[in-house]
Amino acid sequence: MVVINSIEKGIVIDHIKAGQGAKILNYLDIDAEKHSVAFLMNASSEKHGKKDVIKIDKVIDVDLAVLGLIDPDCTVNIIEDHIISKKIKPEIPKTVTNVIRCKNPRCVTSVEVNAPHIFHLINEENREYRCEYCDDIVSMKGDNVNEIVHKKWDGNQSGK
C-alpha cells in the first residue's frame, strides 16, 4: 500500500485509466522545481480495477480540454484547505487549438509555422478528430497520443 499525504491546496486528477497517467503528466509538463507532484500508477480502484492518480501541489488551473481529450473518464478534484472544494468532470472538447499536432506531412501546418493546429471532434465514441486544413483523422484512443499531443506549444492552448 502506497500512502501519499493529502495536499493543502492543489489538484488531484483521479480515476485516470491505468496507463494514461503518464500521457497526462507528460502533457501537463509541470515545473518540477516549483511544484510537488505525486504520480500513482496502477492504484486500486473500485470503478476501473486499476487506475492512475496525479496529485499536484499548488496548481489549480489545468487544461481541462486536454484531460478530456486524453481520458474523458478521469475526474479533477480541486483541493483547498485540505478538502475537495470542487469536482470537475472533463468533457471531450469539440475543437482543440494547438493541442493535437497534425502529423500529415502533406498538411500546410508542416510548413506554415504560425498556422494554429486546429482539430474538430468527428466521432465521440472513438475520440476521433479531423484536421481543419487537411482533413486527416486521428484517434485519441491510439497509441500515438504522446506523439500527436503537444507538451508545450509556443502559441496559446485552448479547447472549446
Place this chain on the structure above:
Amino acid sequence: MLAGRSLLEPMDFTVEEMDEIFTLADRIIEDPKKYAHACDGRLLATLFYEPSTRTRFSFEAAMLRLGGEVIGFSEPNSSSVAKGESIADTIRTVACYCDIAVMRHPKEGAPKVAAWSTEMPVINAGDGGHMHPTQTLTDLLTIHREKGSFENLTVGLCGDLKFGRTVHSLIKALSRYKNVKFVLISPEELRIPEYVRKEILIKNNIPFKEVEKMQEVLPELDMLYMTRVQKERFFNEEDYIRLKDSYILDPAKMELAKENMMVLHPLPRVNEIAVEVDSDPRALYFKQAKYGMYVRMALIMSLLGVEV
C-alpha cells in the same frame, strides 16, 4: 451573397449559391460579348506554387475574357517563397496590389491559411491531393448543361480514387443532391480515403458500392468520371497487369454503357480513355474544359461582386 467570399472547398457554397454561379455561367455562354468588360480595371493574382498549365490558363483566360488583368507566378522558385516567406505574408502583400487571388499549393489547406490572412477573396485551385473546388464547379456545370439536373444520377468514378482530389471534391458536392448513387471503381489500393467514406457517404446515408472492374457496372451509369491510374500507385506488378485494362475506357466498353451516359475527365488524359472514344458524342471532356473557363468567369465575377 458571394461577394468578398473565398472558395476553399466544394462545400463552401450552398446549393443555392452554386446555382447562382451556374445561372451566371449560362448567361455568359449565351452572350460572352456582354461580359467582355465586366472586370475592367480588376487584377487577378495567380499564385501557383506548383506548375499547372491547364488550371492556370483556364483562370487567366477567364479573367482576360472579362476584361480584367492577371499577374502571378507559376512556380515558387521565381518568387519570394524561395526566400522562405510564409503563405500568410505572401497573401497579405499580394492583397495590396490585387483584387482577387487564385492559389495552387502542394500542401493541403494552404489556401485556407491564405484566406484567413486577408480580406481579399482567395480561390483554391488545388491543394496537394486534397481539394480542387473549381474543378468541381467545372464538373457540375458540365452536368448542369448536359443533363439539366443533379438529381437521380448514378455516378461512376473510376481510377485513382485515393489520391484523386477531383474525385473527393465531386463526391462531396454531389452528395448534397437528391437520390445520387455512387459506384466507385478502383483497385483496392486506390479506394476512396476513410474521411470521404465516413464523413460524406456513410454519415449522409448515401448509397455507394466499391468495385474493381468497370465492365460489370457500366450499364447502370448515367455518368462516368474517369481519372488516371498510375502504375507506380500499385503495390505490385501482378495486380497492375491483372487490372490495368479495367481502367481504360475504349469503344468496346462504351458499347456496354447507356446511350446518354456522360463521360467526364478532369484532364490531362494519358491512356485511360482511348482516343477512339473522343468522337463518341457521350465523350464530354473537351467540352468540360471549356465549361471550366466559363464557370471560372462566373466565379470571379461573383466573388468580386461584379454585376452586368
